[in-house]
Amino acid sequence: MxxxxxxxxxxxxxxxxxxxxxxxxxxxxxxxxxxxxxxxxxxxxxxxxLSYGKTTALAVDPIEKKPLYHFYPNSTILSVGSFGCNLSCGFCQNYRIAHSQPDYKYISPELLCNIAEDAKQTGSVGVAFTYNEPSIWYEYIYDTAKLLKKNDIKTVLVTNGYIELEPLKDLIPYIDAMNIDVKAFTESFYKKNCKGKLNDVKRTVEFCSKKTHIEITTLLIPSENDSSKEITDLVSWISSINSDIPIHLSRYFPAFKFKQHPTPENTMYLAKEIASKYLAFVYMGNIPGIDNNTYCKICQNLVINRNNYEVNVRGIQNNSCKECGNPINIAM
Incomplete structure (x- = not known):
C-alpha cells in the first residue's frame, strides 16, 4: 500500500x-x-x-525534554517523528532519521489522534512533532493538527523554523507551541554548516512570536557560534521581539560530521550571563546539575523547581507570581 x-x-x-x-x-x-x-x-x-503518515519514532516524553519549560510544565507529551530534513547540519543529533529513511510504521491522522487521546489519561497534553524536521511533514501535520484541535489536544512543533510564510500562516492556527532552533546568528554559519539562511528563520520566529507560544534553542558549538558578540547579537534580537521568550542554550557534544571537543562549561556560563542581561528566562541544556529553575523576573520568587525532569510548580497562580502578582509567561 x-x-x-x-x-x-x-x-x-x-x-x-x-x-x-x-x-x-x-x-x-x-x-x-x-x-x-x-x-x-x-x-x-x-x-x-513521500512521508505522509510514515512514523519512525513514537514515545511519551516529559514536555521539558522538547525543551519547553513554559508550556504546561510537569506534564508529558506524545512525541512523534518521521524522516528527512530541509537543512543539512553537519552537527545533526538525529541524523539517522534526518538524513536517511529508517524503518517506519504508517499511522493515520485519525489513529494518531486516538493514541493522543489515550495518552491524556496518563498526563499527556498533546502531540509534539519532533525528532526530524516537522515542517517537511507538512500535509500530515496539517491534517492531524486540525483533528487534534477539535479534540482539545495540544499540538507542538520542534522545528528549525525553515518554512515559507504562506504555509506557516495556514498551519499556525492549529499550533499551540513551538520550540524553534536558531542554530546561530550569522548568515555565514547557516550557509556553511546548514545550507540555509538565517533571515528566513528570523522571519519565522518574529511571525510565530505573535501567534503562539514559542521558546528558542541554540546549540553552542566551539569556535563556530559561541563568541560573546554573536551571543549578544542573538539575545538582543530576541529581546527586541519579547524579552520574556525563554531561550535554551545547549552544550554541544560531537555528533554526525562534527568531531571537535564539547563546548567548555565556562563558555556556557558566560553565555548565560550575557543572555540574562537581555532575557528574563535563560536555561542551559546538557549540563547536569545546573540551576534551571524558573524565577519571577520581578521579585525572584521561585516559581518552578526543576531537578532534571522532576518538576514542581510551586510559585505560580493564575499565570502570575504568588508573591508579587507579576504575570509569568507560562501556559498552563
Missing part, C-alpha cells in the same frame, strides 16, 4: 518540472527527482509527499 499524498504548495513548470514553495529553498524538481528535503518527489509533473 502506498501512503504518498499530493503535496501542497507547488507550481507546475514546463517539461513536467515543478517548483516547491513549502520552504525557502524553493526547489525546482525535475521529473522523477526529489527536493533537498528528500521527502518531496516529482512523479510525472505532480509533487508528492
Amino acid at each position: 502506498s501512503y504518498e499524498k499530493e503535496a501542497l504548495y507547488y507550481n507546475s513548470l514546463s517539461n513536467k518540472e515543478v517548483k516547491c514553495s513549502l520552504c525557502p529553498h524553493n526547489c525546482n524538481i525535475k521529473e522523477d527527482k526529489l527536493g533537498l528535503c528528500r521527502v518531496r518527489y516529482n512523479n510525472n509533473g505532480i509533487l508528492y509527499s
Whole structure:
C-alpha cells in the first residue's frame, strides 16, 4: 500500500518540472527527482509527499525534554517523528532519521489522534512533532493538527523554523507551541554548516512570536557560534521581539560530521550571563546539575523547581507570581 499524498504548495513548470514553495529553498524538481528535503518527489509533473503518515519514532516524553519549560510544565507529551530534513547540519543529533529513511510504521491522522487521546489519561497534553524536521511533514501535520484541535489536544512543533510564510500562516492556527532552533546568528554559519539562511528563520520566529507560544534553542558549538558578540547579537534580537521568550542554550557534544571537543562549561556560563542581561528566562541544556529553575523576573520568587525532569510548580497562580502578582509567561 502506498501512503504518498499530493503535496501542497507547488507550481507546475514546463517539461513536467515543478517548483516547491513549502520552504525557502524553493526547489525546482525535475521529473522523477526529489527536493533537498528528500521527502518531496516529482512523479510525472505532480509533487508528492513521500512521508505522509510514515512514523519512525513514537514515545511519551516529559514536555521539558522538547525543551519547553513554559508550556504546561510537569506534564508529558506524545512525541512523534518521521524522516528527512530541509537543512543539512553537519552537527545533526538525529541524523539517522534526518538524513536517511529508517524503518517506519504508517499511522493515520485519525489513529494518531486516538493514541493522543489515550495518552491524556496518563498526563499527556498533546502531540509534539519532533525528532526530524516537522515542517517537511507538512500535509500530515496539517491534517492531524486540525483533528487534534477539535479534540482539545495540544499540538507542538520542534522545528528549525525553515518554512515559507504562506504555509506557516495556514498551519499556525492549529499550533499551540513551538520550540524553534536558531542554530546561530550569522548568515555565514547557516550557509556553511546548514545550507540555509538565517533571515528566513528570523522571519519565522518574529511571525510565530505573535501567534503562539514559542521558546528558542541554540546549540553552542566551539569556535563556530559561541563568541560573546554573536551571543549578544542573538539575545538582543530576541529581546527586541519579547524579552520574556525563554531561550535554551545547549552544550554541544560531537555528533554526525562534527568531531571537535564539547563546548567548555565556562563558555556556557558566560553565555548565560550575557543572555540574562537581555532575557528574563535563560536555561542551559546538557549540563547536569545546573540551576534551571524558573524565577519571577520581578521579585525572584521561585516559581518552578526543576531537578532534571522532576518538576514542581510551586510559585505560580493564575499565570502570575504568588508573591508579587507579576504575570509569568507560562501556559498552563
